Amino acid sequence: MIHASLQAFSSHCARQPLGKGPFAIVIAEDATELASTLDHLTHLGFRRIFLLAPDDVDLPDHLADPDLIDVIRHPTRRPGTAQAAVNMLIRLAPGQWLHYCYNAEYLFFPFCEQRRVGEAIAFVTEERRNSVLGYVVDLYAEDLSHHPNAVSLESAHLDSSGYYAETRRTTDDDVLDRQLNFFGGLRWRFEEHVPEAKRRIDRPALFQAVEGLQLREDNTLSIEEMNTYSCPWHHSLSAAICSFRVAKALRTNPGSRHDIDNFRWHKSTRFYWSSRQLMELGLMEPGQWF
Structure with missing residues (x-):
């Protein structure tokens, strides 16, 4: 599913809670090795992956399990936005385990x-x-x-x-x-x-x-x-x-x-x-x- 912003994703989670983790957060600054990063996290066994990416970053054509991935459009290159995004997801997933990383x-x-x-x-x-x-x-x-x-x-x-x-x-x-x-x-x-x-x-x-x-x-x-x-x-x-x-x-x-x-x-x-x-x-x- 693609969400237009963090706020849109938060509103979606208010209607439909995230469920059980562990969850991974991928902060995409560009498209370099984005597909391999997502595939690696999928193979490790994360139950859901939240991909934060600016509008100008193209999504990979092929993913190991696209049903596990939520795409959230977000200006990840601005200073401080990565921390703000992780902190919002901390609030949306109380009690669950998280991992965050960047592409590549x-x-x-x-x-x-x-x-x-x-x-x-x-x-x-x-x-x-x-x-x-x-x-x-x-x-x-x-x-x-x-x-x-x-x-x-x-x-x-x-x-x-x-x-x-x-x-x-x-x-x-x-x-x-x-x-x-x-x-x-x-x-x-x-x-x-x-x-x-x-x-x-x-x-x-x-x-x-x-x-x-x-x-x-x-x-x-x-x-x-x-x-x-x-x-x-x-x-x-x-x-x-x-x-x-x-x-x-x-x-x-x-x-x-x-x-x-x-x-x-x-x-x-x-x-x-x-x-x-x-x-x-x-x-x-x-x-x-x-």
């Missing part, structure tokens, strides 16, 4: 090749947690002369090292318990082209829409416990969001595109679209889930 981004959680997202959520819920921290892992094409927008599923590469974390503090300089600011990937290697506020790679990968929750502009949640990387007593499951978004932006923006002719370096490695590879590189954690 792909959610991975431990053992996702054999297990559905509902199974991961069930495990996290048993551990009395209502969020899964994610790390945005930058992907980029091997050869920019063949893929000038840096996007290629077949030759995708990622950085195998260069990731680090810093203590997260409040505005009063108090240390936040079990919270860290994570950095790495292209935002670290090409930081001169990335605003400081956009350099972090941590983002909530899955979270429950609890009452009063808000997604903030810095991609943290307003309930601090939901931003923690683990529970107090042991390591918790985490996820990775494998993303071409930064590479594409660096190759598109006038201030950086002429300075970058290759993203590869001596720590680049081919991405095999495997949760095991991400775990072996330390880019996500199975916790106590075996």
